[in-house]
Amino acid sequence: MTVFTMSQKLRKVLIPLAIVGLLAFLGFSLTQKPQAPDITFVTLEGKTIPLSSQQGKLVLVNFWATDCPGCIAEMPGLIQTYNEYKDKGFEVIAVAMSYDGIQQVINYSHNNALPFPVSHDSSGDAAMQFNDVRVTPTSFIIDKQGRIIQKLIGELDFSALRKLLDQHLGKAG
Known part of the structure; x- marks a missing residue:
């Protein structure tokens, strides 16, 4: 297997993982309510x-x-x-x-x-x-x-x- 095909396979796995991670982070961020100011x-x-x-x-x-x-x-x-x-x-x-x-x-x-x-x-x-x-x-x-x-x-x-x-x-x- 060449480095090029290994890189393509890695991208096929990492890109969806990155997208899932980003969506999870966004979902978490949207459900978290901000702390009121310390005033x-x-x-x-x-x-x-x-x-x-x-x-x-x-x-x-x-x-x-x-x-x-x-x-x-x-x-x-x-x-x-x-x-x-x-x-x-x-x-x-x-x-x-x-x-x-x-x-x-x-x-x-x-x-x-x-x-x-x-x-x-x-x-x-x-x-x-x-x-x-x-x-x-x-x-x-x-x-x-x-x-x-x-x-x-x-x-x-x-x-x-x-x-x-x-x-x-x-x-x-």
């Missing part, structure tokens, strides 16, 4: 909340602004959903965008009695760490292991959110 939020009251401290909970990180009609429209539903599921292991962290005035955020949070932690992303660092969020509202749902399982741009679909919460946390009530 610490500072609430309007000055309390620090490392996102890593929320492991074991299902967390919704909501980027919003006081001048965003969709954000304001979804806030009552977010408050209601938080109150329904907070005792089951659900946490919400509302992150006001850097361009939103801190006093506006404080006023809105107090006037609407937001029951969950509110942070002001004054430097824009949180938005950058969450894949450069620019559109509000944008929400990230993070599982109990700290992996991002969904990114939602636009107003939340509360029926779908409750279904996801029921699936991960059990029925509320």
Whole structure:
């Protein structure tokens, strides 16, 4: 057998193996959810909340602004959903965008009695760490292991959110 025919036989085996390996890698990559950033939020009251401290909970990180009609429209539903599921292991962290005035955020949070932690992303660092969020509202749902399982741009679909919460946390009530 010549070197040339051995090389051809080797190619016939290696190329399909390489393709199978690549497909397996791609399949694995597509099913793996990315880890949430290692970030610490500072609430309007000055309390620090490392996102890593929320492991074991299902967390919704909501980027919003006081001048965003969709954000304001979804806030009552977010408050209601938080109150329904907070005792089951659900946490919400509302992150006001850097361009939103801190006093506006404080006023809105107090006037609407937001029951969950509110942070002001004054430097824009949180938005950058969450894949450069620019559109509000944008929400990230993070599982109990700290992996991002969904990114939602636009107003939340509360029926779908409750279904996801029921699936991960059990029925509320």
